Amino acid sequence: MSRAIYPGSFDPVTYGHIDIIKRAAKIFDELTVSVLKNSAKTPLFSVDERVNMLKEVCMDLPNVKVESYSGLLAEYAEKNHTEVIIRGLRAVSDFEYELQIAQTNHKISPSVDTIFLTTSLEYSYLSSSIVREVAAYGGDIHHFVPDFIAKKVYERAGEKANGNK
Numbered sequence: 001m002s003r004a005i006y007p008g009s010f011d012p013v014t015y016g017h018i019d020i021i022k023r024a025a026k027i028f029d030e031l032t033v034s035v036l037k038n039s040a041k042t043p044l045f046s047v048d049e050r051v052n053m054l055k056e057v058c059m060d061l062p063n064v065k066v067e068s069y070s071g072l073l074a075e076y077a078e079k080n081h082t083e084v085i086i087r088g089l090r091a092v093s094d095f096e097y098e099l100q101i102a103q104t105n106h107k108i109s110p111s112v113d114t115i116f117l118t119t120s121l122e123y124s125y126l127s128s129s130i131v132r133e134v135a136a137y138g139g140d141i142h143h144f145v146p147d148f149i150a151k152k153v154y155e156r157a158g159e160k161a162n163g164n165k
């Protein structure tokens, strides 16, 4: 059985992530989308909120499960008997960072390899931070994320703006 992990912050999940999830789910028998518990970042959504949003997005994909993890990705992959990490590549700017991370993970756990899926053209500009930024200024994010997520992003961006007043 072929397994892969698709890790990330997913703060929030975008159509770009969803495209990678759907494509990876076709290639592998089992895909685990995993939200990184990263104490260094101040996220818009908690890990549990992000996991729940991803679960809703992946509801119709029977071979996809959603989890969270903390610590070293390579060790988490090994513990889950998964030898493939999926990452999405948007532009050359992603490449240098992703190469370094992939090589580090392979060094830590030599059985673990990273496979890159190139972004679909229509999503190559899209990132979670763009979504947060546009929403913070009241812009339209419906082309970037599913409607139920857009609603949550606007609510949260509004709370943040009011909290900062």
Ligand code: ADP
Pocket (backbone or CB within 6 Å): 007, 008, 009, 010, 011, 014, 015, 016, 017, 020, 086, 087, 088, 089, 090, 094, 118, 119, 120, 123, 124, 125, 126, 127, 128
């Ligand atoms: P991180 O904070 O670890 O960069 P993200 O949640 O931003 O995590 O992204 C997770 C993965 O999804 C990364 O491999 C990233 O390159 C990829 N990704 C993000 N946005 C897109 C997109 N629009 N198209 C394809 N891949 C994407």
